[in-house]
Amino acid sequence: MSSRTDFSKDKAFLIDMTKCTGCRGCQVACKQWNQLEAEKTEFFTGEGYQNPPAMSEFTFTRIKFRDYEKNGQNEFAFYKEMCMHCDEPACASVCPVGAFLKTPEGPVIYRADRCIGCRFCMIACPFGVPKYEWSKGLPLVRKCTGCYSRVKEGLKPACATTCPTAITYGPRDEMIKEAENRLAKHPDKYIHKVYGKEEAGGTSVIYLTNLPFDELGFKPVTMRPLPGYTWQALRLVPAAFLTVGGGLSAISWINHRKDRLKKEREEAAAAEGKNSACCAPTEPASEDKED
Amino acid sequence: MTAAKYVVNEIKGYHGFIKFLIFLVVLAAVASLARFVFGLGATTNMNDTYPWGLWISFDVVTAVPLAAGAFTLGAIVHCFNIKRLEPLVRPAIVTGFLGYSLVCVGLILDLGQPHKGWQVLRYWNLHSPMFEVSMCVMAYTTVLFLEFLSPVAEKFGWHLPLRVLRWLEMPLVIAAAAISTLHQSSLGTFFLIAVDKLHSLWYNPLLPLLFWVSAICSGMCIIIIEATSCHKWMGQPNEGELLRTLAKILPWTLSLYIALRIYSLLVLSEGPFFDFPVLTLSFALELGVGFILPMIMFTQKSVREDDRRRVIAASLVVFGLVLNRFNVSMFGMMDPNQLYYPSIVESLVTTGIIAGHILFFVLIAKYFPIFEHHPETVDYS
Amino acid sequence: MTNHWNDIQHADVILCIGSNPAENHPISFKYVEKAMDNGAKLISVDPRYTRTSSKSDIYAQLRPGTDIAFIGGMINYVLQNDLIQKDYVVDYTNASFLIDDGFDFNDGIFSGYNAETFTYAKDSWKYKTDKDGMALRDKTLQDPRCVYQLMKKHYSRYTPALVCEITGTAIQDYMAVIRTFCSTGSPDKVATIMYAMGTTQHTYGTQNVRIYAMLQLLLGNIGMAGGGINALRGEANVQGSTDYAFLYHILPGYLKVPDFNHVDYATFLDQTTPKSSDPNSANWWSNTPKYMTSLLKAFWGDAATEKNDFCYDYLAKKSGNYSFIHLMERLRAGGFEGLFCMGTNPVVGGPDASSIADGLGKLKWMVAADLWETETSIFWKRPGVDPKTIDTEVFLLPAASSVEKMGSISNSGRWAQWRYKAVNPPGHAESDAFIVDQMFKRIKALYEKGGVFPEPIVNLSWDYGNGHEPDIEMVAKECNGTFLRDVEIKGKRYKKGEQVPSFALLQDDGSTKSGNWLYCGSYTEEGNMMQRRGLEDPTGLEMYHNWAWCWPVNRRILYNRASVDLNGKPLNPKKVVIAWNAVTRKWEGDVPDGGWAPMSEDGTKNPFIMLPEGYGRLFSAGLNDGPMPEHYEPMESPVANMMSGQQTNPAVSVLGKLCNSEKFPYVGTTYRVSEHWQAGAMTRNLPWLVELVPDMFVELSEQLAEWKGLKNGDMVTISTERGSIEARALITSRIKPLRVSGRMVEQVGLPWHFGYAGLAKGGSANVLTMAVGCANSTIPEYKAFLCNIEKGGDVA
Numbered sequence A: 001m002s003s004r005t006d007f008s009k010d011k012a013f014l015i016d017m018t019k020c021t022g023c024r025g026c027q028v029a030c031k032q033w034n035q036l037e038a039e040k041t042e043f044f045t046g047e048g049y050q051n052p053p054a055m056s057e058f059t060f061t062r063i064k065f066r067d068y069e070k071n072g073q074n075e076f077a078f079y080k081e082m083c084m085h086c087d088e089p090a091c092a093s094v095c096p097v098g099a100f101l102k103t104p105e106g107p108v109i110y111r112a113d114r115c116i117g118c119r120f121c122m123i124a125c126p127f128g129v130p131k132y133e134w135s136k137g138l139p140l141v142r143k144c145t146g147c148y149s150r151v152k153e154g155l156k157p158a159c160a161t162t163c164p165t166a167i168t169y170g171p172r173d174e175m176i177k178e179a180e181n182r183l184a185k186h187p188d189k190y191i192h193k194v195y196g197k198e199e200a201g202g203t204s205v206i207y208l209t210n211l212p213f214d215e216l217g218f219k220p221v222t223m224r225p226l227p228g229y230t231w232q233a234l235r236l237v238p239a240a241f242l243t244v245g246g247g248l249s250a251i252s253w254i255n256h257r258k259d260r261l262k263k264e265r266e267e268a269a270a271a272e273g274k275n276s277a278c279c280a281p282t283e284p285a286s287e288d289k290e291d
Numbered sequence B: 001m002t003a004a005k006y007v008v009n010e011i012k013g014y015h016g017f018i019k020f021l022i023f024l025v026v027l028a029a030v031a032s033l034a035r036f037v038f039g040l041g042a043t044t045n046m047n048d049t050y051p052w053g054l055w056i057s058f059d060v061v062t063a064v065p066l067a068a069g070a071f072t073l074g075a076i077v078h079c080f081n082i083k084r085l086e087p088l089v090r091p092a093i094v095t096g097f098l099g100y101s102l103v104c105v106g107l108i109l110d111l112g113q114p115h116k117g118w119q120v121l122r123y124w125n126l127h128s129p130m131f132e133v134s135m136c137v138m139a140y141t142t143v144l145f146l147e148f149l150s151p152v153a154e155k156f157g158w159h160l161p162l163r164v165l166r167w168l169e170m171p172l173v174i175a176a177a178a179i180s181t182l183h184q185s186s187l188g189t190f191f192l193i194a195v196d197k198l199h200s201l202w203y204n205p206l207l208p209l210l211f212w213v214s215a216i217c218s219g220m221c222i223i224i225i226e227a228t229s230c231h232k233w234m235g236q237p238n239e240g241e242l243l244r245t246l247a248k249i250l251p252w253t254l255s256l257y258i259a260l261r262i263y264s265l266l267v268l269s270e271g272p273f274f275d276f277p278v279l280t281l282s283f284a285l286e287l288g289v290g291f292i293l294p295m296i297m298f299t300q301k302s303v304r305e306d307d308r309r310r311v312i313a314a315s316l317v318v319f320g321l322v323l324n325r326f327n328v329s330m331f332g333m334m335d336p337n338q339l340y341y342p343s344i345v346e347s348l349v350t351t352g353i354i355a356g357h358i359l360f361f362v363l364i365a366k367y368f369p370i371f372e373h374h375p376e377t378v379d380y381s
Numbered sequence C: 001m002t003n004h005w006n007d008i009q010h011a012d013v014i015l016c017i018g019s020n021p022a023e024n025h026p027i028s029f030k031y032v033e034k035a036m037d038n039g040a041k042l043i044s045v046d047p048r049y050t051r052t053s054s055k056s057d058i059y060a061q062l063r064p065g066t067d068i069a070f071i072g073g074m075i076n077y078v079l080q081n082d083l084i085q086k087d088y089v090v091d092y093t094n095a096s097f098l099i100d101d102g103f104d105f106n107d108g109i110f111s112g113y114n115a116e117t118f119t120y121a122k123d124s125w126k127y128k129t130d131k132d133g134m135a136l137r138d139k140t141l142q143d144p145r146c147v148y149q150l151m152k153k154h155y156s157r158y159t160p161a162l163v164c165e166i167t168g169t170a171i172q173d174y175m176a177v178i179r180t181f182c183s184t185g186s187p188d189k190v191a192t193i194m195y196a197m198g199t200t201q202h203t204y205g206t207q208n209v210r211i212y213a214m215l216q217l218l219l220g221n222i223g224m225a226g227g228g229i230n231a232l233r234g235e236a237n238v239q240g241s242t243d244y245a246f247l248y249h250i251l252p253g254y255l256k257v258p259d260f261n262h263v264d265y266a267t268f269l270d271q272t273t274p275k276s277s278d279p280n281s282a283n284w285w286s287n288t289p290k291y292m293t294s295l296l297k298a299f300w301g302d303a304a305t306e307k308n309d310f311c312y313d314y315l316a317k318k319s320g321n322y323s324f325i326h327l328m329e330r331l332r333a334g335g336f337e338g339l340f341c342m343g344t345n346p347v348v349g350g351p352d353a354s355s356i357a358d359g360l361g362k363l364k365w366m367v368a369a370d371l372w373e374t375e376t377s378i379f380w381k382r383p384g385v386d387p388k389t390i391d392t393e394v395f396l397l398p399a400a401s402s403v404e405k406m407g408s409i410s411n412s413g414r415w416a417q418w419r420y421k422a423v424n425p426p427g428h429a430e431s432d433a434f435i436v437d438q439m440f441k442r443i444k445a446l447y448e449k450g451g452v453f454p455e456p457i458v459n460l461s462w463d464y465g466n467g468h469e470p471d472i473e474m475v476a477k478e479c480n481g482t483f484l485r486d487v488e489i490k491g492k493r494y495k496k497g498e499q500v501p502s503f504a505l506l507q508d509d510g511s512t513k514s515g516n517w518l519y520c521g522s523y524t525e526e527g528n529m530m531q532r533r534g535l536e537d538p539t540g541l542e543m544y545h546n547w548a549w550c551w552p553v554n555r556r557i558l559y560n561r562a563s564v565d566l567n568g569k570p571l572n573p574k575k576v577v578i579a580w581n582a583v584t585r586k587w588e589g590d591v592p593d594g595g596w597a598p599m600s601e602d603g604t605k606n607p608f609i610m611l612p613e614g615y616g617r618l619f620s621a622g623l624n625d626g627p628m629p630e631h632y633e634p635m636e637s638p639v640a641n642m643m644s645g646q647q648t649n650p651a652v653s654v655l656g657k658l659c660n661s662e663k664f665p666y667v668g669t670t671y672r673v674s675e676h677w678q679a680g681a682m683t684r685n686l687p688w689l690v691e692l693v694p695d696m697f698v699e700l701s702e703q704l705a706e707w708k709g710l711k712n713g714d715m716v717t718i719s720t721e722r723g724s725i726e727a728r729a730l731i732t733s734r735i736k737p738l739r740v741s742g743r744m745v746e747q748v749g750l751p752w753h754f755g756y757a758g759l760a761k762g763g764s765a766n767v768l769t770m771a772v773g774c775a776n777s778t779i780p781e782y783k784a785f786l787c788n789i790e791k792g793g794d795v796a
């Protein structure tokens, strides 16, 4: 696990949905760069022209369409789903074999050679990003790679490169600054929120929109980094181990000593009918707590 | 006659119920084969919305606490030195050992890359409760195996190993207790990460502690049920005397659990609690029928003394635990507009695992001295 | 485009009307949004709420085919409220010109109409002139016969109320559009219009474009940075192919194709070269003889001499209309023996598509040169047809795609950009150049053995190297033009074989050749200008004069001399296209529309140099269907024309098989989606795109769905007199019924990308459309027709 605290220089996506035309160049570019199979779709799976039905082992990013009327006004909105490349990824923290890695460049990558396929990452990810190769006998996990192979060579991700309008890619602090500038410059045009600045403790994908986030289908997420939630319990493991282990040892030592003394006393009594009572001092159980 | 013939005849001799169990186990074996041939997607109802299904919820999250009898009793008998309960220890250890072995089987089926499972030992991730649990389960299974060796050794009268094992007994018991504490609670830690997914009736920071305490309770209850049924169906002596002692301990542990549970709800979690009637009901059943009711029952002498009532109370606790584990690992995370229910294959495997458990217990009991064990009287020196 | 893609970012108001750039020109939206970031307002006027509309500040819905009413109302508003840019209108447009007293208009018909032939005699559509032919003007714009007053009168009928009654637009939306757009009449405010097929694919498509242009002239938005009237062209190189004469009536560089009655070269030149007696008129087309002769020299080289009229006789003369629709009629009538389809898929793309497929069966042979097997190339085994009944022999030539060959493409901004070959063509695929080259060489060989009138073929100069395929660089050089002998022009000597630096130097004496005068300057002695990739931007307006090359003479904004006042001072100092430097006595900035001094000085020329009078035309005799656009209903319409008694365009003959609105109550229109390309061969064969839009669908309103009992995704049958197809119903509030002449009219929208070949198959919208075209361009009326919709599919 990376124990970094400064993510400001990580590469991040600024996705401005007020600028997204729903052209889906990103969706195709992603499939092309990652050589992902096309999915067999029928008609449209959702509002507008939405396809495929969801992100999957074959689809790392998808444009979600909203097509509805709101007090007489048409809303035709597009929202790009992808891995959020969290600063402190839940997927990475729960993986028993550390298959996920938050790279210094920003992308959270997945190392298939380590993965044992337990799917804990899928439970953990607050954005429901990791997907599973359900079609296979020995499945692996699949998700947006952040185009690490491109990024570490100094290129932009395929989707960001293709996008004519909506995606800006660069250092996280600059992206956040740019986002805040836009909010300041066109306050009437946006919901006043930089999504991803704090969500899940901060992500490398940052959204601006003109529609309420829940209307776009964003799920509520905590503002705390998720790994913390488990760590606050896991860090007590050594303590618990020593307490229980030490405690029980002590107790049993005392108890067995009691018997022994009892035996001896009986024998002694049997020997000279005399009985000299003595009490044994009891040491307190060792209770050394530490993190 | 050849071994094969011998085995066949032997089986021919078995009681119909046992044959039925064997049948179930074979079915499960076939189902498991299907899982590898056709893949998880085709054979289970798991999908990207439900990455974990029946196998994790029962075969792992539930089976582990149900097998907690061994360490609990071990501790009670050896550490708290309540020697009277000694006779219950061995059956408990056997149950534990079986339980954990089958957990491993369940895991192997559920993992996408079982052949790589060992890599947990290679790439450590101390931040992963899953890593913690895997390590413990492996360690504990070994411990149980060692403990389980004694009856085996006795049967074949190996003296040296026995002496070693006898000498190891205390350390093993303590190790068992400590390790179990860790992974029983870490199973709860699993779900601490599901902060925005698990319903607030069940999500709270005390999950690990709650899992541990409830595991101890159910562990003891399983012993009660087990001993009682051994007496009823396997013609073993009635251990009612000893079970009464256990029943005396239970009200304490149960009330501790209930107290913690209520505290965690009132103080540590914020609502909404009762937004889904189904969940509310499930919660009421779990806590009310599964824990509070049996707690009250166990406070009654009439219940503790009476074999039937005692076993009913115990069963209620087991019910409560099972429901709790399902609430946490499945129901509490359901997506209302896309429900999950196990597929045939999933169900067959799980029933097979339960059947297997009983089957092997009976067979082991049949061939190994797990009941006639009274160490005080025997002397190997 | 008068301007270019990058320039859109300089607009203060962007009107997308009859276009859907977010979906069909995605990259252009980069500049639209750049403008919006700087405070520009985006207006989308479309029958459907599109992905472009979703980004717009103002959206106005209109009924297909009512753009003239819509814009006419805006012109009326501008004139009634005097929002015009006065000086601009007086100095640079023909608003002040007096019109012949014979000109008249009543009840939808202009003077000179002949109802038998559906044609106009245009002799009354002309300026009043003095004795030496100079047009009379009234710069006060008060004379009742001046264009300004005639316009004002004509469009006074287009009141907001009546307009909205016709277009079905909500009045408040319409007024919002008007107020925003017409606020750009001041010099420091500029609006641009982005239009495309929603505008042109009508029986009065050309008039639609004209009325946009008139509005822009009145507001002084032509020639300005961020202004102009911008056609978002289609295929990546459709601009280039138009420049290179892929329409039947033009030769390269928009020279006219000789008519039957242009009996010799002299007559041709005399009748096709515009004349002007105005000394201030550049009248650029007066150079026609130079360009034409240079073209003929390029065609027939040494065989073309002064004595033989430079082989003018070799040119085919047209004796009628050879546009697509007419060709298809003739095809159906069995008028052709063979057909060459190079990069076209008419069975999906052409109007009344089934009848085209039938027509193909009448051919002896057909050649399809394409990247894919298209509906056209397998027409003989199309659904419901027994191949045994078709004798046509079909050849499929695998073609190399644009990235598999070198050459230039000209984008909508007229930028000719050189492309390199990225990969080799797969299998036996060959470039079109190779295919044409081989065809020619073999045909020539046959003619050399004899035949009727072999000279045009055997004498054709065809000198593109001896490689496997023609050397494209050599082709490009010939298009630019070369000196054929040593000459001296204005004291400067040019050697034989030198590249001609600019079309100003092309000659009519046979001393120069040029395959396309417009591209003269694209490949000079300095090299291939189209290959340049310079990023210098001295003007700061992202014109990038050293990036590639654009016609004419690398001028990035046409009519840019209208962007300055009479003294050459920029009208909008914030966005200077060109400016007159009084010291150097030179223009600075973009390449000016002719280097003459500003209008205030003598020896100057009027800014609209391509027109004889040199003024932007608010009144024009150029078109066949009237000097000023007038609203008519589409050929098929659910309502009577509320503007006049003339139902449809008088210059278009009404054909037989029309849908009537009782049987076919719904207005249908066709369009594109980002995810598919045209007739679909290029996208319906790509799984990644098929995944996105897998089936033919029809967009319809929630009200219609309810009325027909439809759920989203249900199969429906859409039918017209031409035929019927199946599609999945996409029910959306983005399509709304319109209130037209007091009743609700339902409209449905169909993408036209589908067909029976390829990976993703589906009904072709063109089975429904009607083969009737624009009075001027004969582009089919793809965008407005009547149809019916029924639940369930029964077509198979």
Ligand SMILES: Nc1nc2c(c(=O)[nH]1)N[C@H]1C(S)=C(S)[C@@H](COP(=O)(O)OP(=O)(O)OC[C@H]3O[C@@H](n4cnc5c(=O)[nH]c(N)nc54)[C@H](O)[C@@H]3O)O[C@H]1N2
Pocket (backbone or CB within 6 Å): C017, C018, C019, C020, C021, C023, C024, C025, C045, C046, C047, C048, C050, C063, C064, C065, C066, C067, C195, C196, C197, C198, C199, C232, C233, C234, C235, C669, C670, C671, C672, C673, C674, C675, C676, C677, C678, C679, C749, C783, C784
């Ligand atoms: N993705 C994609 N891009 C393309 C193409 C493609 O096939 N796919 N084709 C290319 C080609 S060849 C061309 S010509 C261009 C065409 O580009 P566009 O003209 O933008 O394409 P269309 O979708 O046919 O028509 C544009 C809009 O006109 C609207 N419309 C229909 N009738 C009317 C009307 O009467 N008045 C008005 N104001 N609007 C109307 C339609 O609803 C549609 O939204 O696109 C080019 N770009």
Ligand SMILES: Nc1nc2c(c(=O)[nH]1)N[C@H]1C(S)=C(S)[C@@H](COP(=O)(O)OP(=O)(O)OC[C@H]3O[C@@H](n4cnc5c(=O)[nH]c(N)nc54)[C@H](O)[C@@H]3O)O[C@H]1N2
Pocket (backbone or CB within 6 Å): C197, C201, C234, C235, C342, C343, C344, C345, C346, C348, C349, C350, C351, C369, C370, C371, C372, C374, C399, C400, C401, C402, C432, C670, C671, C672, C677, C678, C679, C680, C681, C682, C752, C765, C766, C769, C782
């Ligand atoms: N209903 C309706 N009909 C319409 C329209 C509409 O808006 N509505 N739009 C009209 C418009 S604007 C247009 S431009 C036409 C287009 O109609 P078409 O031009 O017939 O349709 P395309 O699919 O563009 O055909 C191009 C073909 O050329 C092939 N091709 C691509 N590159 C090459 C190459 O380098 N060499 C060769 N030889 N072949 C190549 C492609 O595979 C494709 O099959 O459709 C018209 N039809």
Ligand code: SF4
Pocket (backbone or CB within 6 Å): A083, A084, A085, A086, A089, A090, A091, A092, A108, A124, A125, A126, A127, A128, A129, A130, A143
């Ligand atoms: S979004 Fe999910 S998968 Fe992506 S980095 Fe965050 S936790 Fe991991």
Ligand code: SF4
Pocket (backbone or CB within 6 Å): A094, A095, A096, A097, A098, A099, A100, A114, A115, A116, A117, A118, A119, A120, A121, A122, A141
């Ligand atoms: S499925 Fe693989 S990547 Fe995900 S947590 Fe388990 S081992 Fe890690």
Ligand code: SF4
Pocket (backbone or CB within 6 Å): A029, A030, A031, A033, A034, A060, A061, A082, A083, A143, A144, A145, A146, A147, A157, A158, A159, A160
């Ligand atoms: S970053 Fe790369 S992998 Fe992720 S969505 Fe974009 S293109 Fe796909």
Ligand code: SF4
Pocket (backbone or CB within 6 Å): A019, A020, A021, A022, A023, A024, A025, A026, A027, A063, A078, A080, A162, A163, A164, A165, A166, A167
């Ligand atoms: S490429 Fe950009 S504009 Fe197009 S859909 Fe994706 S994010 Fe939106």
Ligand code: SF4
Pocket (backbone or CB within 6 Å): C024, C025, C026, C027, C028, C236
């Ligand atoms: S498809 Fe090609 S030509 Fe059309 S917008 Fe995209 S990049 Fe430009």
Ligand SMILES: [Mo]
Pocket (backbone or CB within 6 Å): C233, C234, C235, C238
């Ligand atoms: Mo086009």
